[in-house]
Amino acid sequence: MPGKVQCCCSKCGYYDDNGAFRGRKVSRQARAMHEKEDELRKARETTRDNMKESDTEDSDSEQSERAAGPSGSHFNAAEENCRREMTLITHMVAMLGAWLNLAGGGSQTTTGVILKGIAIILMTAFKIISTTLLKPLGLDIDIPLPHTPRDVRSTYNALSIEPTIIRTACCPKCFTLYPLRNDLPDHCPWKESRRAHKVCSASLTMQRRTKNGVVVVPRRQYSTQDFRSWLEFFLNRPGIEEMIAKSYVPPLLS
Ligand SMILES: [Zn+2]
Ligand SMILES: [Zn+2]
Structure with missing residues (x-):
């Protein structure tokens, strides 16, 4: 039969009397169609199997409450x-x-x-x-x-861009700095020298009305950025490490 080919699809395939697997003789077009049908069937079966598997997995995990499964x-x-x-x-x-x-x-x-x-x-x-x-x-x-x-x-x-700020109270007259603490004096005790009689005595504090009532606050503040933390931040900037490495010249071998 000219133009006919053997089709070994699930429908055409058979075992002959000697037990060998053989296929029916069909046209090339028919074989292509049969093969496509087989592929589709296989794909459908695989999907169904997967769904069954996931179903059983689901009930498993429900039993173990999604913990151990x-x-x-x-x-x-x-x-x-x-x-x-x-x-x-x-x-x-x-x-x-x-x-x-x-x-x-x-x-x-x-x-x-x-x-x-x-x-x-x-x-x-x-x-x-x-x-x-x-x-x-x-x-x-x-x-x-x-x-x-x-x-x-x-x-x-x-x-992590919040800088470390050191806040101090500052005398508005002589600019002496005092740590911001509860024991901040009301008036500046600064003297020009230890033996001087005259003290600065400028008022360091004032009262401010807040939601929690009247509080005593420094009249003037002076704030600086902590140098150590600033240096860490600066050296952490991208590119700095490479530039330091580049600037390092290894000692000449003698
Ligand atoms: Zn076939
Ligand atoms: Zn002062």
């Missing part, structure tokens, strides 16, 4: 991974908040409102994804929420 540890690892990647969101929101307050002209209050708004928007978005998409697909997962900063201060903490 293979899918449980799998789930925990994925959740942990997600949580780790979410720190990127924290960093991005912190950067936006810091920019808004430092360069964008947003006050601390405005920046705080926007940061809280972003947190609520993110929370709502993840909740919508979880309840409308993941749960109907059988994935009972609460997406781990990123811990975004809610005010300017925690923004700076998250970015």
